[in-house]
Amino acid sequence: GAxxxxxxxWVICKSGTSVKIECRxxxxxxxxxxxxxxxxxxxxMLMATSNEGSKATYEQGVEKDKFLINHASLxxxxxxxxxxxxxxxxxxxxxxxxxxxxxxxxxxxLLVL
Amino acid sequence: GQNIDQPTEMxxxxxxxxxxxxxxxxxxxxxLFWYQQHxxxxxxxxxxNVLDGLEEKGRxxxxxxxxxxxxYLLLKELxxxxxxxxxxxxxxxxxxYIPTFGRGTSLIVHP
Numbered sequence: 001g002a003x004x005x006x007x008x009x010w011v012i013c014k015s016g017t018s019v020k021i022e023c024r025x026x027x028x029x030x031x032x033x034x035x036x037x038x039x040x041x042x043x044x045m046l047m048a049t050s051n052e053g054s055k056a057t058y059e060q061g062v063e064k065d066k067f068l069i070n071h072a073s074l075x076x077x078x079x080x081x082x083x084x085x086x087x088x089x090x091x092x093x094x095x096x097x098x099x100x101x102x103x104x105x106x107x108x109x110l111l112v113l
Numbered sequence: 114g115q116n117i118d119q120p121t122e123m124x125x126x127x128x129x130x131x132x133x134x135x136x137x138x139x140x141x142x143x144x145l146f147w148y149q150q151h152x153x154x155x156x157x158x159x160x161x162n163v164l165d166g167l168e169e170k171g172r173x174x175x176x177x178x179x180x181x182x183x184x185y186l187l188l189k190e191l192x193x194x195x196x197x198x199x200x201x202x203x204x205x206x207x208x209x210y211i212p213t214f215g216r217g218t219s220l221i222v223h224p
Contacts, residue, residue, distance in 0.1 A: 034211065044214040093155050100144060102212065104155040
């Protein structure tokens with residue numbers, strides 16, 4: 001399968017601060033990557049599709065000004081949670097698609113105090 | 114839209130066989146995936162079915178019936194390490210090629 005890394009693996013921050021999460025494709029280039037969020041005992045919810053060199057496509061209900069996505073290179077996409085609040089605490093996972101299959105990064109656990 | 118239904122939780126004994134069912138409703142079907150997710154970790158790919166029938170891969174098998182909107186994941190010779198959440202995901206033929214995930218089935222394997 002494909003290799004995707006994420007950094008950091010977990011982060012604790014104060015309410016109101018911004019947090020940046022990096023997602024890297026380590027084997028093949030990825031013009032498209034995906035960002036998911038998962039709350040405890042809930043399913044993976046797609047937040048946005050990250051497109052290299054162009055704007056991200058956000059799912060309905062996801063605030064694009066709050067969750068900033070940058071895909072400046074073929075191997076790196078970043079998600080910045082701006083002005084984080086406790087309700088943003090969640091497990092954030094990125095993925096890329098190879099042929100038919102989504103391959104996920106290890107995830108980033110965010111806790112906002 | 115899509116509607117994916119799978120049991121919330123199942124328990125089984127080490128060495129046994131367990132079948133995890135998934136039913137779905139979608140406007141146009143274009144593939145079904147099973148993923149395994151251990152607590153605190155990201156999902157890992159298990160199987161992909163797009164045609165009817167059984168796909169076997171070691172101790173894990175996945176079955177699909179498109180006419181019934183039904184799939185199952187069969188785990189044989191259960192091991193303690195199989196305790197995890199198993200996610201069923203369905204991709205529709207129209208619009209986005211990204212699958213929609215079910216809530217997952219938490220499988221607990223006990224000695």
